Amino acid sequence: MLPYKSHNEKITLLKNGSLDLVENVKYFLSEIEKRKSLNCFLEIFSDDVIQNAEIISEKIKTGKAGKLAGMVIAVKDLLSIKGKRMTCGSKFLENFYPIYTATCVQRLLNEDAIIIGKTNLDEFAMGSSNENSAYGIVRNPVNEAYVPGGSSGGSAAAVAAFQCDVAIGTDTGGSIRQPAAFCGVYGLKPTYGRVSRYGLTSFASSFDTIGAFARTTYDVAALMEVISGYDEMDSTSVKYDVDNYSEDIKSFKKFRIGVTSSLIHEAYSPEIKSKWIATIEKLKLLGHEIVYIDLPHSEYSIAAYYILTTAEASSNLARFDGARYAKRSNESKDLSEMYINSRSEGFGAEVKRRIMLGTYVLSSGYYDAYYLKAQKVRRIIKNDFDKCFKQVDAIIIPTTPTPPFKIGEKTENPLEMYLSDIFTTTANLAGIPGISIPVGHSENGLPIGIQLLADQFNESTLLQLSRQLEMYNYL
Amino acid sequence: MNQKYEAVIGLEVHAQLSTITKLFCGCSTSFDAQPNTNVCPICLGHPGVLPVLNKKVVEFAIKLGTALNCGVNHKSIFARKNYFYPDLPKGFQTSQYELPICGYGFMILKDDGEVEKKIGITRIHMEEDAGKSIHDQSGFTFIDVNRCGVPLLEIVSEPDLRSASDAAVYLIKLRQIVQYLDICDGNMEEGSFRCDANVSVRLKGEEKLGTKTEIKNMNSFRNVEKAINFEIERQIEILEDGGLITQQTLLWNADKNEAAPMRSKEEAHDYRYFPEPDLMPVVINKNWEAEIRKLLPELPEAKRERFIKQYNLPLYDADILTQSKAISEYFENTIQFTFDYKLVSNWIMGDVLKILNERKISISDFSIGPQSLGNLLELISTGQISGKIAKDVFMEMLLTKKEAEVIVKEKNLLQISDVTKLENIITDILQRNNSQVKQYLNGEDKVVGFFVGQIMKETKGKANPKTVNELLKQKLNSKRPN
Ligand SMILES: [Zn+2]
Numbered sequence: 001m002l003p004y005k006s007h008n009e010k011i012t013l014l015k016n017g018s019l020d021l022v023e024n025v026k027y028f029l030s031e032i033e034k035r036k037s038l039n040c041f042l043e044i045f046s047d048d049v050i051q052n053a054e055i056i057s058e059k060i061k062t063g064k065a066g067k068l069a070g071m072v073i074a075v076k077d078l079l080s081i082k083g084k085r086m087t088c089g090s091k092f093l094e095n096f097y098p099i100y101t102a103t104c105v106q107r108l109l110n111e112d113a114i115i116i117g118k119t120n121l122d123e124f125a126m127g128s129s130n131e132n133s134a135y136g137i138v139r140n141p142v143n144e145a146y147v148p149g150g151s152s153g154g155s156a157a158a159v160a161a162f163q164c165d166v167a168i169g170t171d172t173g174g175s176i177r178q179p180a181a182f183c184g185v186y187g188l189k190p191t192y193g194r195v196s197r198y199g200l201t202s203f204a205s206s207f208d209t210i211g212a213f214a215r216t217t218y219d220v221a222a223l224m225e226v227i228s229g230y231d232e233m234d235s236t237s238v239k240y241d242v243d244n245y246s247e248d249i250k251s252f253k254k255f256r257i258g259v260t261s262s263l264i265h266e267a268y269s270p271e272i273k274s275k276w277i278a279t280i281e282k283l284k285l286l287g288h289e290i291v292y293i294d295l296p297h298s299e300y301s302i303a304a305y306y307i308l309t310t311a312e313a314s315s316n317l318a319r320f321d322g323a324r325y326a327k328r329s330n331e332s333k334d335l336s337e338m339y340i341n342s343r344s345e346g347f348g349a350e351v352k353r354r355i356m357l358g359t360y361v362l363s364s365g366y367y368d369a370y371y372l373k374a375q376k377v378r379r380i381i382k383n384d385f386d387k388c389f390k391q392v393d394a395i396i397i398p399t400t401p402t403p404p405f406k407i408g409e410k411t412e413n414p415l416e417m418y419l420s421d422i423f424t425t426t427a428n429l430a431g432i433p434g435i436s437i438p439v440g441h442s443e444n445g446l447p448i449g450i451q452l453l454a455d456q457f458n459e460s461t462l463l464q465l466s467r468q469l470e471m472y473n474y475l
Numbered sequence: 476m477n478q479k480y481e482a483v484i485g486l487e488v489h490a491q492l493s494t495i496t497k498l499f500c501g502c503s504t505s506f507d508a509q510p511n512t513n514v515c516p517i518c519l520g521h522p523g524v525l526p527v528l529n530k531k532v533v534e535f536a537i538k539l540g541t542a543l544n545c546g547v548n549h550k551s552i553f554a555r556k557n558y559f560y561p562d563l564p565k566g567f568q569t570s571q572y573e574l575p576i577c578g579y580g581f582m583i584l585k586d587d588g589e590v591e592k593k594i595g596i597t598r599i600h601m602e603e604d605a606g607k608s609i610h611d612q613s614g615f616t617f618i619d620v621n622r623c624g625v626p627l628l629e630i631v632s633e634p635d636l637r638s639a640s641d642a643a644v645y646l647i648k649l650r651q652i653v654q655y656l657d658i659c660d661g662n663m664e665e666g667s668f669r670c671d672a673n674v675s676v677r678l679k680g681e682e683k684l685g686t687k688t689e690i691k692n693m694n695s696f697r698n699v700e701k702a703i704n705f706e707i708e709r710q711i712e713i714l715e716d717g718g719l720i721t722q723q724t725l726l727w728n729a730d731k732n733e734a735a736p737m738r739s740k741e742e743a744h745d746y747r748y749f750p751e752p753d754l755m756p757v758v759i760n761k762n763w764e765a766e767i768r769k770l771l772p773e774l775p776e777a778k779r780e781r782f783i784k785q786y787n788l789p790l791y792d793a794d795i796l797t798q799s800k801a802i803s804e805y806f807e808n809t810i811q812f813t814f815d816y817k818l819v820s821n822w823i824m825g826d827v828l829k830i831l832n833e834r835k836i837s838i839s840d841f842s843i844g845p846q847s848l849g850n851l852l853e854l855i856s857t858g859q860i861s862g863k864i865a866k867d868v869f870m871e872m873l874l875t876k877k878e879a880e881v882i883v884k885e886k887n888l889l890q891i892s893d894v895t896k897l898e899n900i901i902t903d904i905l906q907r908n909n910s911q912v913k914q915y916l917n918g919e920d921k922v923v924g925f926f927v928g929q930i931m932k933e934t935k936g937k938a939n940p941k942t943v944n945e946l947l948k949q950k951l952n953s954k955r956p957n
Contacts, residue, residue, distance in 0.1 A: 080523045088522065100516045102523060201522035205752035234525050235754050312752055315557050318566020319520045323618070339559055362557070362747035371749060 002027070006216040007071050007165065008246075014060050014070050021053040021060070021070045021114075028072050028116055032163045038139050038148075040158040042077045043085055044117040052114050059112060066111035068226055071219075073108055074158045074167040077118035078125055079210070080199040081105050088201050089123040089133040089151075092326045092346030102199020103234065104168065104210050104227040111226050116164050119154030123348045124317065125175055125203045127151050128420045131411055132350045139407070140182060142447055146404040149179030152213070156183040159213040160447075166214040166223050170200060172207045173305055174399075174424025177436035180213055181399035181449025184438045186466060187213050188220050191456045192431035193238040195224075196231030202316040204309035205236075207428040217467040220435075221245035224459060243460040249467040257283055257452075257465075258293035258392035268401035271442045276398050279439050279450045279469065283396070286468050293388045293395065298426055300377045305425040306418060307361050307374035314358025320346060353414065378429050385430045389455035394465060397423050399449040403442040427453050435462040437469055477715065480676045482707045483684055484642050485597075485634035488649060489627045490659040491604060491667040492535050497624035498603045499526030499569065504626075506665070510619035518624040520564030525753050528553075532626040533757060535658040536576045536601050537767045539628055542652050542774055543596045545580030549759050553601075553751035558744055562606035562618050570629075572748040575600035576757065582632075584644050594645055595633030602627050628658075634673065634684065639703035643696050646670055651775050655800045663695050670699055674706045676714065685710070686720040690734050693727045702727040705734055778803055786816040795824050801838045802828075805845055812849025815856045822852060826869055843872050851879035859883070860890050864936055892939040894946065897930075901943075901950050904929045915951050923947065 003019060004010040013019035029046060049072070059065040075081065078088050080098035087093045105115065122132035130138040130153025138153040140146040141161035148157040152169030156179035159167045169176040171189035180187025188211045195210040202208060212223040228242040259280060284290055322328035322342025329341035347355070361370035388395060401422055410417045427434040433456070436449040454461045497504055500517035517524040540547050554572035577599035584592045604625040609617040630649065636642045650668055653659040661668045670693060675685035690706055693699045705727075710720050725734035773781070775797050782793035782803070797803045802823065809819050827848070831841060843851075851868060854860045860868065860883060871882045883889060891897060904926060905912055911922045930943050 080521075086522070093522075096522075098516075098523075099521065100524075197523075198525050199523040202753075233527060235527055236525075236752075311749060315555050315567050315747070315749070318557060318559065319522070319564060321559060321561075321566060323561040324519070324564060325521070335561070359747065362749055364745050364747075367747075367749070 002162065006214075006218040007068070007222050008218060010071070010165070011060075011069060014057075021057045022050055024070070025049045025053040025072060025114060025116070028162070028164055031161065032117075032158075035141065035161055035163070037144060038141055038157050038161055038163075039136050040119055040138055040154040040161065040163055041074070041117045042087055042089075042120050042135055042154070045084070045115060049114050049116050056112050056114065066113075068108060068111040068113040068222065071108075071113045071222070072116050072165045073113050073223075074116055074119045074155055074164040075105060076121055076152050076155050076167070076169050078121060078170055078201045078203075079105055079168065080201075081115065081118070084118065086118065086201070087135065088125075089121045089135060090320075090346065090348065090351070091134040092320050092342075094327055096325055098199075100199065103196040103231045105199065107227050108168075108223075113226075119152070119158055119167060121154055122151035122175075123351050124201065124313070125151040125170055125172055125208075126313070126350050126354055128174070128178060128417050129405070129407075129410065130154065130179070131407065132348055134348055137407060140404055140446070142184060142445065143404075145406055146446060147182065147407050147409075149182035149400075149404065151175040151179075152187075153179050155213050156180050156185060156187065159183070159185045159215060166212055166219050168223075168227075169211055169213055170203075171209050171211055171424075171428065172203050172309060173428050174421045176209075176211045176213065177399050177424050177427075177434055177449070177451055178421065180436040181438070181451075182404040182447060184441075184447030184449070185213050185215055186217055186220050186435065186437060187211065187449075188224060188435045188459065188462065189427060189433060190224060190228060190459055191238075191433045192428070193236050194229075194240075194242075194433070194457065194459065195227050196229075196234040196237045198231055198233035202312075204312040205316060206312060207305075207309055209428070217249055217463055217470050218246060220466070221249050221463045224463075228459075238457075240457050245460055245463050248460045249463050251464060252468065253464055254287045254289070255393035255461060255465060256289045256291050256391070258291050258388055258395040260293050260295050260388075260395060260397065268398060269403065269442075271403060272398045272401065272448060275439050275448045276396070276450055279437075280396060282469060282472050283465070286472060288465075291392050293392060295381075295384045295388065295395075295426070297377065297380050297384055301381055301426045301429055302418060302422055304374040304377035304381070305421070305429055306357070307370050308378060308429075310354040310358030311362050311371050312358070314355045314362065317347075317351070317355055322346070350414070381426060382430045385426075385432060385453075385455070393454065393458070393461050395453045397451050397453070399423060399436040399451040403446045403448055423451060432456055433459045433462055435466050437466050439469070477711050479678055480707075480711050480714075481679045482637055482639075482703070483634045483675045483677060483687075484636035484638075484703060485673040486630075486632045486636065486642060486645060487671045487673070488630045488632075488646065489669040490539075490630065490653050490661070491669075492532060492626040492628060492658055493660055494529060494531045494535070494626055496529055496531075498529050498532055498601070498626035499624055502624065506622070506667075508621055510617070510621060513621040514623070518564070519620060520566075520623075526569060526751075528754060528757065529626065532601055533576065533759065534767050534770075535626075535656070536599060536628055537759065537764060538656045538658060538771055539630070539653065540577030540580065540599050541768055541771055542656060543577075543580040543582055543599070543630070545577040545596055545599060547577055547759060547764055548574055549761075549764075550574065551576040551600075551757045551759075553754045553757070554748045555751050556602075557747040560605065560608075561616065562608045562620070562623070564606070564620060564623060568603060568605060569751055569754070570602035571600035573750075574756075576759075582645065582648060584641065584648065592635070592641070594635045594641075597631040597633050599628055599630050602629060634675075634687075639700045639707065642672065642703055643700045646696060646699060648775075651798060651800075655772060655774055655778075657772070657800075666694065669694070672699065672703055672706075674703055674710070675720070676707055676710045685714075686722050688720065688722065689724045690727055691724060691737075694729070698727060698729050701729075701732065702734055705732070709734070772800075775800075782806075786810070786820075788816060788820055792817070792820045792824060795828075796820060799838070805838050805841075808845030809849045809852070812846050813853040813856055815852065818852050818856060819849070822848065826866070830873065842876055843869075847872060847878055854879055854883065858890060858892060858939060860888055861936065861938075861940055864888050864890070888937060890939045891934050891937050892942050894942065897938060897942055897946055898950075900930060900933055900938075901926075901946055904933065905950060905954070912951065912954060916955055923951075926951075
């Protein structure tokens, strides 16, 4: 067991010498080893972490350590770290070693965090169950017969299984919030443009965000504080001051919270519904005002989401062609065969499905009917949210329509799999932040998460509410 | 060309910009580097990289737009043009499609008959260049990524051109403008100024446009003219035979002097354009635009008019001198050292340009600088050497890189204008050539040339011709019996 809950406690223990960072790192390594069956990690930096732990211990002693000194972090294998293999969960990048480091990882390193390894994911972040990894499925630490969610399944599971302090994930349509809910941890997807995407392998450029998984709100706040902020290498990152999240969450500010039935379909389970209602009740008890709101166009979100993200993905993934760094097929007579064979062998089924869908919706003759129309829907959904956030500070909805499902349960039915993103994709369409908060378990003991959404750059509101609910649970 | 028909031509020109760095990364644009050395994760298209727009390119685009009378879109967007090719690392080219940076403009041309024509400019947009594929004889293809991401401006004209020579004039003028703006070196042979042509023909008086073809791969002005003429003739021939034109892309083969269709597979592209999600719209506020407009240099036409007025040069001279910015600057620098503008103009248009053409070099590589040329011509203006001697000195300057004064001194070439000295020489020659003197006195004026020749021979060409002429006529006439 760890002698601390969150990083503020850890740093105190490290400073007063009652916690040895090298031993702490070794503990995580042993936890990874113990539950190898979870398959959370694609790469473990065993030697590096011990060395770094020694260096950072020294820094802590001399009082020169950064804000995240000694925080042990797992990074989704979709982000570049110079010299460390990056597979993106794909066979195509089996032997790819990035030549630069992602801005967000660099910011962590600058604050003396320790990167313990790269986590498993759905290939190129395309999936909701982590069953689409070329390197094997990830299992839910709570019950290994179940999926951990996706696409950042490895990151969520690693945090839930105490294989690291916190983890970095990415969220294009729910890939942080959904696995956070399934694994019973906190998962924040920030505002689009809040965290630099430089070094994040693009899935859908105008949707992709980088966020955090942790076992406490404090750790999410501490991590987001460091990785957020403008980066000149990412033109879509925003020059907007980063709030002092870890301080903000100490407040007990009261908010107006919106509840909507717009997104609630028959499809979701009664267990989710009861947890959702219970959480609303808790918020009321905490003194927050509950307001009924309407998001009239949310039923179109899944369709718009899959059209736009696959369109962008079809273009973003064109660079993996076997001509340069991605693995080339041996069996080609000419250039076009090289492309066809390399891409046929390199990509998995789900990635191919989305590339085909994206290529189709951008094709001449179909562009207006699909891509352009979906862009309009996106704007309308954004407007819906803008209207809502004039009335309320946050919106509460479930994170997922059901508790975690069994491994293999939905692999034969992609459409049903896509529908598991029903509550999460809207935030990415609108570019707003969302957090999934663990609120308990289903009858058979599987975690359930509830989601809070806020207006752009109001991550602080989400973290404050998350912290208040977290405190409530300890009462 | 069959007089029944008229050609309709539009040009798409790609000007490679002479910025220091690439369009979306900090890599150098220099083209003589070792293959794959001017590269970084961004232009290599590695996973996770993002473009950052080079503002200089926007500035260059606005400059060109202004020079071509275009409107500047205060909000323009980049788009992705998707296609697979090994020298295109991202699998798409970042370009502009809807909402380019500059909209409709025009250029005024004069055709052979000096009739003015207004050629519409449809649009100017910013885009990145692709790399180079080098096909080896061994069957391998090598990729050089240095050129990837080098900024280009594509300038698309309206189909307002009516002949191959119009097209050439337009192209020359466009090149002149980009060179004046200092945004592109305009080198067609090296590919920094490239041109594709859309060509169709129709019966004169017909409103409807004919089916057009696109010709690519013309890497000189002469080839553009030849290729367009070839295509016009080819289309007319087909129509005359009752055939139909197939819309297609043709590649000009300069060795064979013909255009052949590209394989249809190569042109069957659906580029799936869509707005580039990794870049924000390019927003140009009025202040920035005004700043850039202020930086606009004097353009060729204005300079030509000024040369006529300020230096009293004939239109012909002003035209030639202002054709290239560098030449016009060379002229203006030279006249800092001598005052006979016309003499300077004559020498630049004649001797200097001849050497540049012979050696295929540009004025910046010419070894005689403006000051040296100015000093040489000043020796002529002040009567110290003759124009003829000056030509020899000029050649000597090229060879030895010495200044004119030094050569003139070393070789003792100063002109003899001393009347007494010349009179003695003339008297001597007249005495030795009595029969020719008689011929002159008998009215055979042409023997004057003979005497001048003799005098020049005697003085090794250094005699001041004007003085010689005057003195010679005096002496000869004095021998006439009264
Ligand atoms: Zn570069």
